[in-house]
Amino acid sequence: MKFSTHNDLVLQIAKRNIYSRYKGSTLGVFWSLLNPLFLLAVYTLVFGFAFKTKWGGGSLASYPVILFSGLIFHFFIIELLMTSSQLISGNANYVKKVVFPLEVLVISNFLAQLFNLMIGAILLLIAVLLSGESLVRAIMAMMLVLPPFIILTLGLSYIFSALGTYIRDVSHVVNLASTMFLFVSPILFPLSVFPEIVKAIVYLNPISLIVIDFRAIAFNIESFSLLSYVIYFVVAIILFVFGRWMFKRLSRGFADVV
Numbered sequence: 507m508k509f510s511t512h513n514d515l516v517l518q519i520a521k522r523n524i525y526s527r528y529k530g531s532t533l534g535v536f537w538s539l540l541n542p543l544f545l546l547a548v549y550t551l552v553f554g555f556a557f558k559t560k561w562g563g564g565s566l567a568s569y570p571v572i573l574f575s576g577l578i579f580h581f582f583i584i585e586l587l588m589t590s591s592q593l594i595s596g597n598a599n600y601v602k603k604v605v606f607p608l609e610v611l612v613i614s615n616f617l618a619q620l621f622n623l624m625i626g627a628i629l630l631l632i633a634v635l636l637s638g639e640s641l642v643r644a645i646m647a648m649m650l651v652l653p654p655f656i657i658l659t660l661g662l663s664y665i666f667s668a669l670g671t672y673i674r675d676v677s678h679v680v681n682l683a684s685t686m687f688l689f690v691s692p693i694l695f696p697l698s699v700f701p702e703i704v705k706a707i708v709y710l711n712p713i714s715l716i717v718i719d720f721r722a723i724a725f726n727i728e729s730f731s732l733l734s735y736v737i738y739f740v741v742a743i744i745l746f747v748f749g750r751w752m753f754k755r756l757s758r759g760f761a762d763v764v
Contacts, residue, residue, distance in 0.1 A: 523614060546573065546577060573693070574630055615667075620656070640724070643725075647724040655716045661747070690707055
């Protein structure tokens with residue numbers, strides 16, 4: 507499916523997904539701002555003040571900004587995988603239509619979740635500016651890490667959308683894995699605190715390298731590896747191609763199981 511062919515339909519469904527999420531609430535779309543800020547305050551209180559976690563000898567005041575630079579990617583991928591795993595079964599009326607391009611559901615859902623990530627990214631850049639860190643470096647870091655991350659997560663969205671249609675337990679597995687993803691990653695703690703044997707597992711987390719690279723460029727507190735970045739980009743492309751192929755292959759039987 508070419509995006510240009512169904513771009514109006516994709517954007518229309520994406521907007522519907524965004525608005526329906528906050529429909530009837532008093533604050534509406536502002537909840538997309540308050541949710542990450544509330545969780546940021548909780549994690550900062552626990553890990554910043556109680557456990558006194560720091561990066562590279564930095565001040566406690568910079569901890570919330572550094573922490574938030576990891577949380578926005580974590581929130582995005584967990585929410586994306588959760589919604590993707592229930593996407594087809596939750597839109598059975600579209601699946602039953604023979605002429606409806608099912609990839610539209612995947613892409614529109616992805617754009618709806620990407621909207622929340624962009625809000626988080628804007629909040630992060632504002633926090634970087636207010637904290638006295640380099641805004642230019644933060645913008646450069648965001649521009650560098652987003653392309654492979656978007657490609658990889660879109661591929662995962664295709665995979666989880668397909669698997670979740672046939673295996674309804676996928677959403678529950680994602681819910682359980684969300685906690686593991688958070689703690690087995692360099693989000694709450696510097697990578698240096700993990701034993702060498704655990705670091706191998708940390709790097710399997712799809713957001714670990716993205717968070718490390720962003721912080722390396724924006725805050726100069728991690729080591730940026732061009733080789734690792736290129737490998738991540740290549741893996742992202744492979745996963746995207748595989749995920750889309752898998753979705754198109756399995757979509758032939760969606761109507762029989764929803």
